[in-house]
Amino acid sequence: MVGRAEQAMSKPSDTSASLGVDRQTFLTPVRQALGRISGQAVPPPPTVDPKLVRLASVSEDVVALFAQRAGEVGMTVCRIKSDELIRTVMGLLEKVGARRVAASVGSLPQAVSLNDSLRRKGVEVVDWRATPGFAEQYGLDAGITDVHAALAETGTLVCSSDAGHSRGLSLVPPVHIAVVRQSDILPDMVDYWARLSGIPGRELPSSQAFITGPSKTADIEGILITGVHGPGQVHILGVEGV
Amino acid sequence: MSSTPSQSRTSGHDAGKPVGLSVNGHDLLFPPLPYDIHARADKATADKQLLDFVHVATYRKDVTRKQVTSAAFGDRHGAFRDLGAAIKQHTLDHLDHYLEQFVDNATAAGVKVHFAQNAEQANAICLDIARRAGAKLCVKSKSMVTEETQLLPQLEAMGVETVETDLGEFIIQLDHDAPSHIVTPMIHKNRQSVARAFERELGAPYTEDPQELTQIARAHLREKYRRADLGISGGNFLVAETGSVVICTNEGNGRFCTSAPRVHVAFVGIEKLVPTLEHLGVMLKLLARTSTGQPLTVYTHVMTGPRRAHEHGGPDEMHVILLDNGRTEILKPETREMLRCIRCGACLNACPVYRKVGGHSYGAVYSGPIGALITPMFRGLANYPDLPNASSLCGACYEACPVKINIPKYLIQLRAEMVSRRITKWSDRMMYRMWARSLGRGWTYRLGGWAQKLFFRWQARVAGTLESGDPYRARGWLNDLPGAAGGWTSQRDMPTPPARSFRQWWDEQNRP
Numbered sequence: 237m238v239g240r241a242e243q244a245m246s247k248p249s250d251t252s253a254s255l256g257v258d259r260q261t262f263l264t265p266v267r268q269a270l271g272r273i274s275g276q277a278v279p280p281p282p283t284v285d286p287k288l289v290r291l292a293s294v295s296e297d298v299v300a301l302f303a304q305r306a307g308e309v310g311m312t313v314c315r316i317k318s319d320e321l322i323r324t325v326m327g328l329l330e331k332v333g334a335r336r337v338a339a340s341v342g343s344l345p346q347a348v349s350l351n352d353s354l355r356r357k358g359v360e361v362v363d364w365r366a367t368p369g370f371a372e373q374y375g376l377d378a379g380i381t382d383v384h385a386a387l388a389e390t391g392t393l394v395c396s397s398d399a400g401h402s403r404g405l406s407l408v409p410p411v412h413i414a415v416v417r418q419s420d421i422l423p424d425m426v427d428y429w430a431r432l433s434g435i436p437g438r439e440l441p442s443s444q445a446f447i448t449g450p451s452k453t454a455d456i457e458g459i460l461i462t463g464v465h466g467p468g469q470v471h472i473l474g475v476e477g478v
Numbered sequence: 479m480s481s482t483p484s485q486s487r488t489s490g491h492d493a494g495k496p497v498g499l500s501v502n503g504h505d506l507l508f509p510p511l512p513y514d515i516h517a518r519a520d521k522a523t524a525d526k527q528l529l530d531f532v533h534v535a536t537y538r539k540d541v542t543r544k545q546v547t548s549a550a551f552g553d554r555h556g557a558f559r560d561l562g563a564a565i566k567q568h569t570l571d572h573l574d575h576y577l578e579q580f581v582d583n584a585t586a587a588g589v590k591v592h593f594a595q596n597a598e599q600a601n602a603i604c605l606d607i608a609r610r611a612g613a614k615l616c617v618k619s620k621s622m623v624t625e626e627t628q629l630l631p632q633l634e635a636m637g638v639e640t641v642e643t644d645l646g647e648f649i650i651q652l653d654h655d656a657p658s659h660i661v662t663p664m665i666h667k668n669r670q671s672v673a674r675a676f677e678r679e680l681g682a683p684y685t686e687d688p689q690e691l692t693q694i695a696r697a698h699l700r701e702k703y704r705r706a707d708l709g710i711s712g713g714n715f716l717v718a719e720t721g722s723v724v725i726c727t728n729e730g731n732g733r734f735c736t737s738a739p740r741v742h743v744a745f746v747g748i749e750k751l752v753p754t755l756e757h758l759g760v761m762l763k764l765l766a767r768t769s770t771g772q773p774l775t776v777y778t779h780v781m782t783g784p785r786r787a788h789e790h791g792g793p794d795e796m797h798v799i800l801l802d803n804g805r806t807e808i809l810k811p812e813t814r815e816m817l818r819c820i821r822c823g824a825c826l827n828a829c830p831v832y833r834k835v836g837g838h839s840y841g842a843v844y845s846g847p848i849g850a851l852i853t854p855m856f857r858g859l860a861n862y863p864d865l866p867n868a869s870s871l872c873g874a875c876y877e878a879c880p881v882k883i884n885i886p887k888y889l890i891q892l893r894a895e896m897v898s899r900r901i902t903k904w905s906d907r908m909m910y911r912m913w914a915r916s917l918g919r920g921w922t923y924r925l926g927g928w929a930q931k932l933f934f935r936w937q938a939r940v941a942g943t944l945e946s947g948d949p950y951r952a953r954g955w956l957n958d959l960p961g962a963a964g965g966w967t968s969q970r971d972m973p974t975p976p977a978r979s980f981r982q983w984w985d986e987q988n989r990p
Binding site for chain 2 (some may be wrong): 242259265267269283309368370389407436443444465
């Protein structure tokens with residue numbers, strides 16, 4: 237099925253030092269089963285009609301919807317004013333008994349003052365960048381993060397990796413405190429994909445985690461347990477008016 | 479169910495499978511072939527506790543699915559399923575194109591993509607990666623594909639300690655058992671067996687409290703994440719447009735396994751592709767709601783390449799092993815639709831047969847209605863002659879399926895193939911042929927009905943039930959028929975046909 241010209245077109249780098257087969261050898265039985273030849277045109281994929289797939293409309297009170305849905309999946313939601321942030325975080329840390337924390341809240345104006353205030357109150361603030369990987373994070377009592385987006389329809393936090401965000405702070409510590417600004421909240425997942433539209437894969441973050449609740453399992457006799465591997469508590473601080 | 483000692487497999491059909499290594503729980507998923515369902519199904523139906531667990535869990539999930547999907551989608555549910563089906567079908571119809579696109583984009587994002595035509599190649603690729611990385615400890619999240627390729631014993635054999643981290647899979651690994659449900663692998667086990675396994679294998683104090691048991695596992699597995707140098711995952715979806723791998727999990731172990739170790743290897747079947755992130759979104763909206771009744775799984779992890787230079791944390795190397803292993807066989811037009819499956823498990827939960835016999839009765843990695851279809855396709859129809867018949871064709875699976883795979887239609891198609899290839903027993907084919915003939919003509923039908931009536935009424939007279947004074951028994955219930963009819967009465971009673979048949983009654987009513 238596959239002509240020599242096409243085989244020559246395949247990239248040699250694809251097959252270097254792999255114990256499997258090369259790309260074209262792999263694709264040959266696929267094309268045979270489909271009755272297609274290499275490079276044959278493909279009609280456009282099915283249209284995703286937003287009227288059908290959008291489950292939360294733009295006109296809804298997205299803040300209220302997000303708070304409701306996040307609550308339904310087992311996260312706590314506290315709506316606060318911008319100037320109440322540091323005080324609320326302190327209160328939460330005290331409540332959960334957290335002594336050792338790390339924060340990555342670069343998108344917030346309080347980023348610097350938060351760390352200083354925590355230290356002044358005797359909370360140990362760890363620099364998670366000091367060592368590669370999660371090494372510094374296993375011993376933390378809580379991770380404090382901002383979010384890249386929040387989805388109202390499902391009550392979801394989107395935490396992505398970048399220079400200012402580890403993959404670990406929303407995963408490794410037993411408590412995750414997520415600061416969500418009003419402007420972070422999108423009505424539906426559809427809106428998040430629209431925001432990424434046209435960005436090539438190589439420019440996306442290596443990790444985008446959609447978090448919808450605390451870590452959960454029902455493996456033992458169907459009984460719901462939280463905090464299996466990830467955080468057992470997720471507390472959302474919804475900052476109004478920003 | 480306990481595992482039996484490993485026996486050498488007889489079939490030449492699955493020559494692509496690795497051989498030899500004795501695997502705990504291995505024979506549950508890879509039994510000697512051809513596989514006969516009856517021994518395990520009989521054992522399962524006799525096990526009251528197993529039945530209770532499986533029935534309660536599947537029934538609950540089935541009810542939740544109906545409630546949640548109707549609340550979320552309302553009258554759009556049908557159109558949503560149509561769109562899910564159309565997306566997967568379109569991708570499969572042009573799979574070569576989307577595979578090429580995925581490979582190009584994943585490679586551009588820094589992923590090393592490998593191509594494995596069978597299980598042997600896939601495992602060899604993974605072992606080679608482990609060797610180059612000098613891996614000593616591997617943490618693994620749930621993957622049906624690695625069950626299919628039987629990867630674990632091979633990693634262990636080369637000295638890489640490999641730990642299943644999904645709580646259910648972890649317990650199954652400790653207990654030398656095998657998963658029995660696509661989504662809830664230890665649906666057949668109780669908390670006592672977990673407590674005993676933790677006490678025996680981890681030296682933990684005996685406790686039956688699920689919360690404490692979970693904490694024991696958490697502490698144990700944390701140490702593994704900390705030290706692991708290799709992470710293995712499956713993949714729920716691959717996105718062609720961006721080269722992303724997507725895994726949907728609830729516990730967080732999937733994020734650990736793909737983020738903590740220096741090297742991440744994803745095993746993914748080629749049918750997992752979707753064209754774009756927008757299409758991924760549609761599938762995500764369907765998957766968790768249909769599977770567990772959640773709006774999304776707790777963690778939906780979209781991974782696009784290894785750690786970028788400016789990022790902290792995440793693997794330095796990311797590998798994707800694309801696996802064929804019989805999928806291109808199913809990709810032919812007659813059966814292509816089967817590959818739409820997104821492994822949500824809804825058909826298992828809806829199936830009256832799965833609920834009665836449990837997952838291990840299917841004798842394969844994929845159980846339930848979808849397993850009854852793809853297992854004979856993967857491993858040979860002649861090797862699994864009972865599976866296409868292990869269905870009442872009630873259609874509950876079709877109704878539950880988020881991508882509208884017409885499972886009953888394909889079960890019938892496989893049955894027809896079994897007859898035409900003479901896999902069905904001679905006596906059965908004869909019996910059905912005679913039946914079909916007798917239904918085809920009025921006089922043979924009447925003769926057959928008359929003979930049947932005489933036989934059953936004679937049986938009832940022999941059993942003494944027709945004369946009984948008990949009003950229920952006086953109806954003439956048969957509960958111990960001889961020969962082939964005994965299969966029916968071993969599970970339920972059969973009423974004796976009345977002395978006057980419906981046709982006789984009808985004729986009398988309509989006499990001029």
